[in-house]
Amino acid sequence: MQLEFLGTGAGSPSKQRNVTSVALRLLEERNAIWLFDVGEATQHQILYTTIRPRKIEKIFITHLHGDHIFGLPGLLSSRSFQGGNEPLTIYGPVGIKRFVQTALQVSESRLSYPLHFVEIDHEGEIFRDQGFTVYAKKLDHKITCYGYRIVEHDHPGELQVDKLRAMNVPSGPVYGQLKAGKTVKLADGRALNGQDFIGPSQPGRIVAILGDTRQTKNAVWLARDANVLVHESTFGKDEAKLAHNYYHSTSKQAAEVAKKAGAKRLFLTHISARYAGKAAYQLAYQVRNYFPATRVVNDLDVFDIPFNKQGERNGE
Template identity: 40%
Template sequence: MSLRVTFLGTSGAIPTTTRNTSAVFVQREGDRFLFDCGEGTQRQMMRFNTGFTIDHVFLTHTHGDHVLGLPGLLQTLDFNDREEPLAIHTPYGTRKLVERLTRVTGASPSYAVRVNEVHPGDTVLDSGEYTVEAFETDHRARSVGYALVEEDRKGRFDRERAEELGVPVGPAFSKLHNGEPVELDDGSVVQPEQVVGEPRPGRTVVYTGDTRPTGATVETADGADLLIHDATFAEDRAERAGMTGHSTAKQAAELANRADVKRLALTHVSSRYAGRESVIQREAREVFPEAFLPDDGDDLEVPYPSD
């Protein structure tokens, strides 16, 4: 089952000629989500072929570089005759601001737009196969991060062992794999645990938005397959990062080590590093070798953990 991340905007508060403001598109099979929606996000979606078929927008906070793309995107969806409702999730205390933003042109979309306030610890979305959880971040505004967490997968079915036990090929295999015992013709019963291995972990993708390093991020990202973390500044601006509610690339890498994540994507890079962004990646990799700085438009397929 595919889980793909497209980096639509990786710049900090000010866009550059090569990096747009914050937006991350995530597709899990037929489900498509947008995390933050900076100015120009709809054009990035067209440029990088993500399409506009999204059902949920998750905002980490309401600073302009994370939300100013909403009015244009909502209008385009309206022009495209959208009928399905759209859910926008935003940190607690910011609903009215976001609702005003959806009507900034003086007209409301013809489709339903639901604005939902979230608190750290909330399960924002539960599909049965995965959840999107909100967690606490530390910025200069009401803010949250989000974690997409898949449920465990079924253990591997040992067909050879099942046949040795006399289980007939066919529907009985599916019953066992679904956790149901099977009675054989001789009256003996084969239990699922005899032929099905331990549950296998799903995947976890964590997106912080703008934040200082926090223990909540470490806890949420524990063992995550991908952590997308604020890396606004290089270490020479560490004091500035703390004052403005951001992280350095080194701090993000240190956090990734503590959380034992598999990969770290560095994002929200300050425009002061335009043309020399490699310093951000270099500083992070000195601490966490699996760190990388995506360009706008980069696609990343998140694989299942090794079985």
């Protein structure tokens, strides 16, 4: 599991930063990519990565401001030209379906794959399968805006093969039965319970990706015990009044959310063009006394999201 930042700027693109888009790379987990927001020129940013548009399985839109959605029509069309034929689902506030369908209809674009929409009209669980659950909560922005909490389910424990070999248990189909937790009777009469030979489960990882927002308790809920919190930082530490007036957050407010939630790492994004070069990094430096594991991200940064250490669960 990795996070790759395709755009980290706020409002409009600059020479240093494109507008918002984040890729959650789940290539090992499900051979797929999930995108969160698709600002203008996201498909251009993808050209500088190893991401293949046909691998994009889901797109989650936080809100309908242009710097978060204007890249959608072009990306969806290009996915057809680049061999995409698997279904793609777009999640987002009510209105995202009309925006995309209107753009495709007016431009007479034809997609080579089924396109599905899930317009969010409630808070809570919006997706679940055997590997992941995704939750959405409303944030506090000028228009309807959501944050997303992606929860990877726990991985089953590994079969303790060394323990079986030490007991002279022959390899073969019996190992598969024990791995499934079944009780197996061996040829020599011994009965083995598979549960006795399975190691502890590996806790899944949690990623919280927030849209534009003022301070809100829902941000803390979304980030609770997260391995990574991606939070906007449109304004600096001492600009709380400006942030409130424009429905955004300061770097300090983002750090406070991470601390209250017990998150492990905080990535600051949605950086205003006013903060160029070294000034952008100051957004992180000025709040590390509140939350040390804070980093300002740049376009095309890639970060691994490791599993918790053995025996460590989220929240510990």
